[in-house]
Amino acid sequence: MGSSGTLLTLAPVDYGIIVFYFALVLGLGVYLKRFAATGEDFFMAGHKLTAWIAGLSFISANLSTLETMGWSAMAAQDGMIGAHAYLIGAIPAILFLGVVMMPFYYISRIHSVPGYLKLRFGEASRSLAGISFAVMTIFVCGVGMFSMARVLNLILGWEMQRTIWISSLCVAVYVMLGGLLSAILNEVLQYFLIWLGLLLVPILGLWEVGGWHNLLRDIDQVQPGLTHLWANLGSPKNNPAGMDWFGIVFGQGLAISFGYWCTDFLQVQRVMAAKDLRSAENGTIIGAGLKMLAIIIVTIPGLLGLAVLSKHGIHLVGEGAPELQQHLPGYHSYNDVLPLLMCRYLGPGLLGLGVTAMIAGFMSGMAGNISAFATVWTYDVYRPLIRRQASDSHYVAVGRWSSVIGVLIAIATAYVCFSFDNILQELQVLVLFFIVPLFGTVTLGMLWKRTTPAAGFWGFLIGILAAMGQWIWIHLLPAGAAGGWRFDMGQVYKPHVAEITRYADAGGFSQNTYMSFWALLVTVVAVVLVSLATSPKPDAELKNLVMGLTPRTEVQGPWLQRPIFWAGVLSLVLVGINLYLW
Amino acid sequence: MDRPPPGSAPRLVPIWLIIGVTILLYGLAIALTGLVRWNHPAPGVAMAQLHADFWWGLFMTALGLFYVLRFWPRKRP
Numbered sequence: 001m002g003s004s005g006t007l008l009t010l011a012p013v014d015y016g017i018i019v020f021y022f023a024l025v026l027g028l029g030v031y032l033k034r035f036a037a038t039g040e041d042f043f044m045a046g047h048k049l050t051a052w053i054a055g056l057s058f059i060s061a062n063l064s065t066l067e068t069m070g071w072s073a074m075a076a077q078d079g080m081i082g083a084h085a086y087l088i089g090a091i092p093a094i095l096f097l098g099v100v101m102m103p104f105y106y107i108s109r110i111h112s113v114p115g116y117l118k119l120r121f122g123e124a125s126r127s128l129a130g131i132s133f134a135v136m137t138i139f140v141c142g143v144g145m146f147s148m149a150r151v152l153n154l155i156l157g158w159e160m161q162r163t164i165w166i167s168s169l170c171v172a173v174y175v176m177l178g179g180l181l182s183a184i185l186n187e188v189l190q191y192f193l194i195w196l197g198l199l200l201v202p203i204l205g206l207w208e209v210g211g212w213h214n215l216l217r218d219i220d221q222v223q224p225g226l227t228h229l230w231a232n233l234g235s236p237k238n239n240p241a242g243m244d245w246f247g248i249v250f251g252q253g254l255a256i257s258f259g260y261w262c263t264d265f266l267q268v269q270r271v272m273a274a275k276d277l278r279s280a281e282n283g284t285i286i287g288a289g290l291k292m293l294a295i296i297i298v299t300i301p302g303l304l305g306l307a308v309l310s311k312h313g314i315h316l317v318g319e320g321a322p323e324l325q326q327h328l329p330g331y332h333s334y335n336d337v338l339p340l341l342m343c344r345y346l347g348p349g350l351l352g353l354g355v356t357a358m359i360a361g362f363m364s365g366m367a368g369n370i371s372a373f374a375t376v377w378t379y380d381v382y383r384p385l386i387r388r389q390a391s392d393s394h395y396v397a398v399g400r401w402s403s404v405i406g407v408l409i410a411i412a413t414a415y416v417c418f419s420f421d422n423i424l425q426e427l428q429v430l431v432l433f434f435i436v437p438l439f440g441t442v443t444l445g446m447l448w449k450r451t452t453p454a455a456g457f458w459g460f461l462i463g464i465l466a467a468m469g470q471w472i473w474i475h476l477l478p479a480g481a482a483g484g485w486r487f488d489m490g491q492v493y494k495p496h497v498a499e500i501t502r503y504a505d506a507g508g509f510s511q512n513t514y515m516s517f518w519a520l521l522v523t524v525v526a527v528v529l530v531s532l533a534t535s536p537k538p539d540a541e542l543k544n545l546v547m548g549l550t551p552r553t554e555v556q557g558p559w560l561q562r563p564i565f566w567a568g569v570l571s572l573v574l575v576g577i578n579l580y581l582w
Numbered sequence: 583m584d585r586p587p588p589g590s591a592p593r594l595v596p597i598w599l600i601i602g603v604t605i606l607l608y609g610l611a612i613a614l615t616g617l618v619r620w621n622h623p624a625p626g627v628a629m630a631q632l633h634a635d636f637w638w639g640l641f642m643t644a645l646g647l648f649y650v651l652r653f654w655p656r657k658r659p
Contacts, residue, residue, distance in 0.1 A: 011624075013615050017608060024604060035594055053597060185597050192601050196608075200638055204629045347624040349615035350635050353608055 008155045008343050014352025021193075021356045022170060025186055025363070029174025032182045039392045042179035042399050043111055043375045044273045051279040053188055055286030058270040060187035062291070063194060064365030065358045066147050068298050073334040074509070075302025076316055078241040079219065079226025080581060081233070081248075083299040088253040090291050091574045093261035095567045097271075098284030101262050104446050106277045107544050113265040113442065114380040120445045120545050121456025123384060128460055130380030132434045133265060134373055138406055140430060141369040142413035148362035149414075155339040156355070164411060167359070171366045172407040175374070176400045180273060183364070183371040187270075190360040191290075197350075197357030198297040201338075204345040205304035215300075218307035226306065229581040236503040236510065243510045247501070251513025255520040259439035260431055266372040281563035288570050292577070305337035314340060366410070373406045374399045429471060429512065436516045437463025440523030444531075449546045453537065455530035463523030470500055470515040595655065602649025605642050613639025 010018075036042040049057070075082035110116050114133060118126035145168055149160040174182045209215045216227045225232050225239065232238040233245040261267055271287070274280035305316060316334050317323055323331035332340060342354045378399045383390075441460040444451045472487065474496045479486045492511070498504040501514040542549045559565050616636025623630035 011615075013611055017611060020604075020607065024600075028600070031595075185600070188597055189601055189604065192605060196605065196638075196642060200634055204632070204634060207632070208629055343626075344628050345634070347616075347619065347627040347630065347635050349612035350638060353612060 011348035013349045017352035029177040032178030036179040042396045045181040049274045051282035054271045054274040054283030056191050057184040057187040058287040059290040060191040061368040065361030071298045072302040072338045075299045076305040076337040077334045086295045089257045093257040094288040097262045098281045111379045121453040125456040136430045136434050137369045137373040138410050141410035144365045146414035168407050172404045175370045176403045180371045183367040187364045190364040193357040193360045197354040201341045202300040242506040247513040251517040255436050255516035259435040263439045285563050285566045370406050374403045377402045432516050433467045436519045437523040444527045452531045452534040454534040455527045458530045459527030462526040466522035467519035596653045599653040602646050606646025609639050609642025
């Protein structure tokens with residue numbers, strides 16, 4: 001434990017490792033400026049990425065520190081259920097993106113997901129998606145900045161304002177100079193750092209407890225019922241997450257996961273920048289494999305926190321627990337589980353690498369959001385709505401400056417997050433509002449040629465309103481004896497929660513999965529009904545945009561190089577892991 | 583990353599080389615720290631008897647060296 005109430009104390013070698021990282025990413029930005037002169041280079045990394053770089057970047061953009069700390073915390077709190085995020089909560093959707101959706105994205109040569117909406121449904125849908133995505137991206141970036149500052153303040157005692165400004169200006173500089181290529185190279189670098197920095201935690205932890213089976217036995221002794229993926233999901237009363245199988249399968253596995261992985265442009269942009277369709281598809285499949293592996297450095301540390309820390313006088317509790325508010329010694333938030341284990345197992349040098357991995361995870365997450373924001377703002381908001389005809393260099397300049405302005409707006413929004421009690425919840429609420437309805441709209445547009453432009457716009461809008469409406473509904477509380485209602489973002493009204501989740505004590509994560517499912521259902525119903533009532537586009541205008549009107553683009557070559565083969569292999573692995581951890 | 587034809591655009595240093603150099607330098611720093619602290623492990627670190635810092639640093643050094651040698655730019659024919 002560090003001095004002055006912080007979790008960690010760094011040695012000079014640790015600071016050396018951190019300073020080297022900052023110098024490296026700034027140097028990379030300066031170096032890459034010469035490779036980002038045109039719009040194609042700046043926004044799409046010149047369409048030069050190999051499958052491995054696209055896949056590593058695709059998954060690295062997701063494997064942020066917010067993600068690793070958040071899901072480790074969930075594993076420490078709710079046990080093995082937290083691993084669903086790396087299994088049914090991701091893999092089917094990533095494989096669907098690679099095998100089904102990627103050909104449409106790639107063949108239509110669009111710069112962004114809203115760009116697909118323009119071709120398929122028209123300008124109104126594109127503008128709605130572009131503006132909502134730009135807002136969401138900047139807010140997520142602000143959440144990332146704030147979280148980084150809070151985490152580094154908590155574990156190292158670093159001053160929050162300074163952390164926010166130094167890290168975000170560093171991100172602004174390297175994205176402004178090198179564009180998407182700079183963001184992607186930093187993401188690949190971050191991927192290696194995060195594995196090398198964190199892999200020793202599960203290795204040494206498992207060594208200490210005597211292996212996997214002893215870990216499960218120890219967890220059962222601390223709190224029974226936390227070592228299964230599915231066995232306790234028959235009823236929400238059977239697990240601390242208040243979750244049931246329906247929420248996991250249809251909320252997390254279908255609505256949130258498919259929305260996030262298939263239509264969140266931050267993710268999709270990485271594989272769309274691949275050098276050809278085969279690399280784009282294979283990069284996505286590689287990403288699915290890497291995503292499953294992340295259980296090792298995320299879920300296992302969370303489980304170790306359950307088994308090991310309590311034996312050494314450390315008690316993990318929820319963020320709002322009275323023990324934390326009273327600053328009782330030995331009590332920590334679940335969100336601290338990863339730093340606590342780093343503190344336990346990593347000495348000088350290794351600790352510097354682990355902290356650098358965390359910083360890199362935060363910064364590349366911010367850079368990913370900023371580069372996606374710059375692309376969508378420039379191509380889907382600025383060009384169609386503000387200045388239609390301008391030179392390529394003008395749009396590159398807009399992209400560069402929007403990167404900087406995006407960072408500044410994100411800094412300004414960083415403090416909106418104070419009233420939430422779990423790091424991941426804000427992200428899921430945002431996914432719920434925009435990405436889930438977007439997935440419903442885009443997928444129907446791709447798979448059903450009868451989907452009309454009016455349905456694309458109204459279905460998407462109605463889906464957003466349905467998601468927001470549910471969120472407002474669960475936060476509406478009776479105002480008191482005088483009657484009426486009051487809105488409180490920090491509290492939920494249990495009778496309203498029960499109406500949506502069928503369980504009044506459902507936790508925040510469970511609420512989000514159910515709200516996502518209902519939002520997706522409302523979107524699909526709205527798109528279908530409006531489509532049946534309005535006129536579709538003629539087939540000639542839907543070529544390369546809709547299944548059945550797009551030539552088969554199956555990647556040829558040896559079967560070992562075919563995405564469909566590896567998608568099949570990963571599906572079998574997914575089933576095997578689920579059965580083993582049932 | 584695809585490389586442009588000789589003599590055309592500026593040539594991008596392979597990302598794998600950058601990663602290799604970074605891992606190599608970090609590995610050396612960590613292995614040396616582990617060696618210096620072999621008999622004086624940092625207080626409070628569990629499993630210190632395994633000298634994970636030294637061995638992990640050595641592993642990283644080897645991994646970084648592999649990437650550096652494999653992706654070091656060679657002269658064009």
